[in-house]
Amino acid sequence: MHEFSLAHVVIVLLVSVITVIYCRKFNIPSMLGYLLVGFIAGPGMFSLIPKSHATDYLGEIGIVFLMFSIGLEFSLPKLKAMRKLVFGLGGLQVVISMLAIMGILMLMGTPFNWAFAVSGALAMSSTAIVSRILSEKTELGHPHGQMSMGVLLMQDIAVVPLMILIPALATGSEGNLWAELGWAALKMVVTLGVLFFVGNKLISPWFRMVAKRKSSELFMINVLLVTLGVAYLTELEGLSLALGAFVAGMLLSETEYRFQVEDDIRPFRDILLGFFFITVGMKLDIQALINNWQMILVLLAMLVGLKALIVFLITFRMKHPVGDSMKAALYLAQGGEFGFVMLAISSKINMVSPELEQAATAAVLLSMIIAPFLLGSSDKLINRFIKSNWDMKALDLHNMLVETMSKSDHVLIIGFGRGGQTVGRILSQENIPYFALDLDVERIQVARSAGEPVAFGDAKRREVLEAAGLGRAKMVVLTLNNMAEAKHVVNNIISLHPTMPIYARAIDDDYVKSLTEMGVEEAVSDTKETSLALASYAMLANGSPYNHVHQTIMNIRRSGYSFLEDLFVGSDDETIFSEEHKHICRHAFALTGEAYAIDHPVRDLPLADLGIKLLFVRRSASRIEDFDSDFTLSPGDILVVAGPQDKVISFENWSLQGES
Numbered sequence: 001m002h003e004f005s006l007a008h009v010v011i012v013l014l015v016s017v018i019t020v021i022y023c024r025k026f027n028i029p030s031m032l033g034y035l036l037v038g039f040i041a042g043p044g045m046f047s048l049i050p051k052s053h054a055t056d057y058l059g060e061i062g063i064v065f066l067m068f069s070i071g072l073e074f075s076l077p078k079l080k081a082m083r084k085l086v087f088g089l090g091g092l093q094v095v096i097s098m099l100a101i102m103g104i105l106m107l108m109g110t111p112f113n114w115a116f117a118v119s120g121a122l123a124m125s126s127t128a129i130v131s132r133i134l135s136e137k138t139e140l141g142h143p144h145g146q147m148s149m150g151v152l153l154m155q156d157i158a159v160v161p162l163m164i165l166i167p168a169l170a171t172g173s174e175g176n177l178w179a180e181l182g183w184a185a186l187k188m189v190v191t192l193g194v195l196f197f198v199g200n201k202l203i204s205p206w207f208r209m210v211a212k213r214k215s216s217e218l219f220m221i222n223v224l225l226v227t228l229g230v231a232y233l234t235e236l237e238g239l240s241l242a243l244g245a246f247v248a249g250m251l252l253s254e255t256e257y258r259f260q261v262e263d264d265i266r267p268f269r270d271i272l273l274g275f276f277f278i279t280v281g282m283k284l285d286i287q288a289l290i291n292n293w294q295m296i297l298v299l300l301a302m303l304v305g306l307k308a309l310i311v312f313l314i315t316f317r318m319k320h321p322v323g324d325s326m327k328a329a330l331y332l333a334q335g336g337e338f339g340f341v342m343l344a345i346s347s348k349i350n351m352v353s354p355e356l357e358q359a360a361t362a363a364v365l366l367s368m369i370i371a372p373f374l375l376g377s378s379d380k381l382i383n384r385f386i387k388s389n390w391d392m393k394a395l396d397l398h399n400m401l402v403e404t405m406s407k408s409d410h411v412l413i414i415g416f417g418r419g420g421q422t423v424g425r426i427l428s429q430e431n432i433p434y435f436a437l438d439l440d441v442e443r444i445q446v447a448r449s450a451g452e453p454v455a456f457g458d459a460k461r462r463e464v465l466e467a468a469g470l471g472r473a474k475m476v477v478l479t480l481n482n483m484a485e486a487k488h489v490v491n492n493i494i495s496l497h498p499t500m501p502i503y504a505r506a507i508d509d510d511y512v513k514s515l516t517e518m519g520v521e522e523a524v525s526d527t528k529e530t531s532l533a534l535a536s537y538a539m540l541a542n543g544s545p546y547n548h549v550h551q552t553i554m555n556i557r558r559s560g561y562s563f564l565e566d567l568f569v570g571s572d573d574e575t576i577f578s579e580e581h582k583h584i585c586r587h588a589f590a591l592t593g594e595a596y597a598i599d600h601p602v603r604d605l606p607l608a609d610l611g612i613k614l615l616f617v618r619r620s621a622s623r624i625e626d627f628d629s630d631f632t633l634s635p636g637d638i639l640v641v642a643g644p645q646d647k648v649i650s651f652e653n654w655s656l657q658g659e660s
Contacts, residue, residue, distance in 0.1 A: 159341070191234060276340075
């Protein structure tokens, strides 16, 4: 077996970059890309990366940082608020799924220990995939979204005892199994008790002392020290590294440093976790998969079919609507990241046979590949097979229609968050009728109990807009913070009622133009309006008359903020590198040394070719704005230009280096 060297690291990084680029391009989770990298570059295919103790250990450190991140998010108040979904629905899902899978495997002749390890792995679902898709579809606040997240939270909690039980089962013989489990539980209770008792007293003062040094480098080193140090302490006690990392995260979750720690740890977690999935992919043997295809299909059926059925039956018995129960079942019908973790640990201590591990790993991988496609079409599947789902939607629309029948010439507010509520409160004060749509169930319940005219409804659906009285509305106010959804809603409104005035919020300056071009009457930029308000206060404080300030601000608004275009762009502009939104930015650079543009007249500059504008030239202490085409550039001139960022960079390169 060859040692892992720098050449292998370079190969891993090269193949990872290429694979993840294509995963991003086709909207495939990066985790699946890393698994593919391991499979292609590992012993299963081209043997570009040798399997060694070093690669396995790096992968294990990735698990440590994953568990630490989960510990950081483990909030006791959040757990208490969701206890029915977490411990009720989530607890039943984990227990019943494991028992059902264990029963089937043991009927097929699988030993108890192997069946237990595999059932624990298959009971897990993918937090990364489910949360991402729920977020993209803005369904986190829906009943099925809350059920899914409650179950996922319980699965995250269940990983900790499972990772203790699996090694205990592996080392315990039939005679002293319960003694081994009891001893493991006792060690866990004592170790965790000591860590929590000592850690709660030391962790905040220790981090406060480090933070006072005001060194980001020192703070990051300290985060690594605490994470790996606590993990090492639990390993010394015969417990897992992952358990220690989870405890370290929990200790830090209640401190004021939680978010800074989370930001600092993310690069290490993502890189090492990616390497863990690469090591999982390396374990896939194509020949073994071909020989064991029947077992793979059986395990895949358990993941997608049996687990979905169990979730559906539990949610239905808990009196949830059929449609929501079906959606939650589909969202949880796949394997997850922790399935790979438990299979890797089980394989390391010979808790499962190599053939069963291969089959289970392949089944989890296939289920995760299927999941995005299954969830993307979940609405169509449910509408086709569940008649009551149509009935419930029709009932919701009927209730909304009844509620809005008495309203005409009202303002229809899409989105009842802080912005929507502010608009509604001002309209109420002026006795202007309005009706609002939102997708946050809790917010709607509280608002309706307070007498607010708001209903649960997805404005991306045209029938919802019509039921909310769009045809009788005087105007629409759009306050959504998801611009892709906002565009979808605007398109629906324009299609249904082309002359309807729409006033929309734009979270980013680029969207002001795109929304206006779609037909929005006025698009209001968050950043621009904040800046205008601050500029107004500054002008008034400087002695400017109120009428002059008001007129200045109104002129800027009427011009569509054109006066505020061509701003300097910095590192805090998040969409600067977006393919969809090219910033028109302002940039300045000096002609120093042997810059190519020196002694060239302005007419020779490729401004028109690149589509950029030379705003002015700063020469010594003077600012030159009025110049003709014969104006010649001199050494030391500072050119201030505006245009798309990539074109501005091209112009700077030309000015400094010339045609080459």
